Amino acid sequence: MCKYKLPESLANDIDELEASINKYKKGEMNSDELKARRVPFGVYEQRESDTYMIRIRCAAGFVTPEQLEKVIELSSQYCMDKIHLTTRQELQIHYVKLDDIVTIIRELSKAGLASRGGGGNTIRNILAPEDAGINPEERFDVxxxxxxxxxxxxxxxxxxxxxxxxxxxxxxxxxxxxxxxxxxxxxxxxxxxxxxxxxxxxxxxxxxxxxxxxxxxxxxxxxxxxxxxxxxxxxxxxxxxxxxxxxxxxxxxxxxxxxxxxxxxxxxxxxxxxxENYSPLEVNSFSNTSIEATFQTVKIEDKRDFELWRKRFVNSQKQRDLYSINIPVELGFIKNEKALELVNSIKPFGNNVIRITKDQNFLIRNISERYLTNFYDFLKTNQENFNRPFIYDKIISCTGASTCQLGICFSRGAAKAIIHKLSESNIALDNLYNLKINISGCPNACGQHPVADLGFFGKAGRVDGKLYPVYNIVAGAVVSESETRLAEKLGEISARDLPEFLTDFLKTYLDKAAKYKNFREYILSEGKSDVEFISGKYKNVPHFKEDKNYY
Ligand code: SF4
Structure with a gap:
């Protein structure tokens, strides 16, 4: 099995972290000194006092079903009712108490997982495409x-x-x-x-x-x-x-x-x-083959809905007769019990099935066509919103001001408001399948707005000396070897008007999309002036006395 190896020094490093926490509790170490030791372990303090987040390394987004099950179990036992998938293909658990940090990290290491390097000035989780090894266009599995x-x-x-x-x-x-x-x-x-x-x-x-x-x-x-x-x-x-x-x-x-x-x-x-004559890496390849589960295939009654789901979420692999399935996870949060049901449904298909995607969803791989109906049936029964246009669940937002001390805007709240607004619209959202919408609560770009098709990052605006949350609008990024370009700033919009602006703008784009090869081409042509024109409609922010909702 192709898993990363835990370093021999890890047990000792965990003991040292435990000693530091004990010193801190006895008042022999201050909070800054403890921070310098816990952050490289992927342990971050949350805004709420004595609560911490632990970020767990999943190289190339790979975890086995058993590893994921362990994380869910720890989250249920010590943390909150959800786990979080990150844009760096990791898992996060939140609301951990100081006293439980070391226990959790030790339990993770028993499952072959490390939080070491989840934060701080370290080598962070190493990325690979979620479809590496199964993508027909790749040169080889990286x-x-x-x-x-x-x-x-x-x-x-x-x-x-x-x-x-x-x-x-x-x-x-x-x-x-x-x-x-x-x-x-x-x-x-x-x-x-x-x-x-x-x-x-x-x-x-x-x-x-x-x-x-x-x-x-x-x-x-x-x-x-x-x-x-x-x-x-x-x-x-x-x-x-x-x-x-x-x-x-x-x-x-x-x-x-x-x-x-x-x-x-x-x-x-x-x-x-x-x-120094270091030896080359020991590269063990993944086997992308199907494991025939022992259960019966499910017959589907609503064939139209099944075909729609298949079109939205299922892709052919380069391996004949094998498929990958996107499992949407809104803003990367999935309830422990839902994640556990998912793990149980996947277990019969072996260890090489799960990848965490950079857009904070799961990708399940190596599934024979005959079991697609089983997954459809399972998701229909167990997962909310399992068959809505994928764009809802590809929206990326950083944590924002609700938990991040540097945050200016509540970016996650903005993402939720956008999802709600889109759900009320009559926009043909399936036609926006590939559109990347990214939101950061400040210029730091944790929501990856510089690589968005359409991105937003927070700042503060002012009317009569009163501060209100605003987003800069950026658009037109491309990530592709020969032409990677970052998104360009095109305007701004108040946080309050962001969902309305976005729906207006997407409607405008879809009306014109047939004329263009892709979204970037549209941005470079008419898109810039459309952003300017549509955001201009919202430029007069009312005074605080007229509408407090803007502030
Ligand atoms: S982009 Fe800003 S608000 Fe968002 S997580 Fe990063 S630092 Fe915090």
Whole structure:
């Protein structure tokens, strides 16, 4: 089985975390000192006092049904009634008490899961497309590389003491579905003279100052993946800015040194790393085959609804007669009991079935056609909104001001208001299947608005000195190897009017969509002026005395 390996030092590291928590409880360590130890363990404090969130590493978005079951069990026992799927393909559990943190982390490690590196200045969860290994367009399956690199890097102490977070991603084709071209380090699969390898990108990332990555190396053989990652990590460790966290990510080092000097330093470090003779990654491939479950197939009465569901959520794999199924999870939150029912329905299909997607849903793979009706039937019975247009559940929002201390706007509330408004509209939402709508509560981009087709990020507006929440409107991003572009700012809209604006704008777009190859082409042509015109209708925000709902 292709799972990441927990480092041998993990048990000891957990003991040290426990000792720190005990010291803190006795008043022998202050909260900042504890924070410096718990955050690299993926443990973040929530706004509510003595409650914490734990972020669990799932390299390439892969978890086994048993691992997911364990997380759900821990969430039910110690946390809240839901688990959360993140845009970095991880699992999160919330409302953990300080006293339960170590117990949970130890239980996770028994299931082969680590929260180490879930936060702080560390090597974060390594991404791969959720359909890696089953996508007919990919060059080869990159997820085993993401997992093997995870095993290696999380065993190295210097992975926890970097100047800032370090994000790595793999993609299997030029479509860059893993976001290699917007990461600190990105690998895109290539095949040269029959040899597997990667094109390497570096120094990109999202934040207040987002950047697309730079092409670092045109081709490296697959055996060099570890050396390249090690080299870039060393370079960052040695030269990254440790004084100003707002200018610390690798992209700022690229800017500070300049391309030529960055490349020189990289080349020097690469020579040093090569002399160390590290062994290449141990890459174990996934087997994407079907497991024939022992139960009967279900007969469906409402064939039209089944076909609609199939069109919306089911895709053919490159493996003959096998299918993947998107399981929508609104804003990435799924109730423990619903998640458990899902796990139980999946278990008969083996270990290689679940991936967490970057748009915070589940993708189930390796299902024979004969069992599609079983899944349809199961979802119809057990999951709310199982067959509504997928765009509802592809909307991405960061946590926003409700729990994030940096938040300006309540982005998750905005996403819910948008979902509600869309559900009342008569827009042909299935025609917007591929549209990415992303919302961040502030310019920090945790909701990934810079890579949105249509994105929003929060700021404060002012009428007569009174502050009110506003969103900047951005649009037109593309993530694809040869043409990755970030979204461009086109206007602004009050938080109150955002759902109305969005529905107006989507209607306008759909009326014109047939003229354009894609949404970006529309934005570059008429879309910009449409955003300006439609947002302009809402530009007069009433005074506080006239309407408090805006404030
Ligand atoms: S984008 Fe801003 S509000 Fe949203 S989670 Fe990040 S820091 Fe918080």
């Amino acid at each position: 997820s085993p590389y993401a997992i093997a690199l995870t095993s290696r890097l999380i065993a190295e102490n210097d992975s926890w003491t970097l100047p800032r977070k370090f994000k790595i991603a793999f993609s299997g084709s030029d479509k860059d579905k893993g976001y290699a071209t917007i990461s600190d380090l990105g690998f895109i699969a290539q095949i040269k003279a029959g040899q597997k390898g990667f094109r390497v990108y570096a120094a990109g990332g999202l934040g207040t100052k987002s950047r697309t990555s730079n092409l670092l190396l045109d081709f490296i053989p697959e055996k060099e993946v570890y050396n390249i990652a090690k080299t870039l990590k060393n370079l960052f460790w040695k030269h990254g800015n440790r004084k100003n966290k707002y200018a610390a990510r690798l992209r700022f080092l690229w800017e500070k040194l300049g391309e030529k000097e960055f490349r020189n330093k990289f080349a020097e470090e690469y020579e040093t790393v090569k002399k």
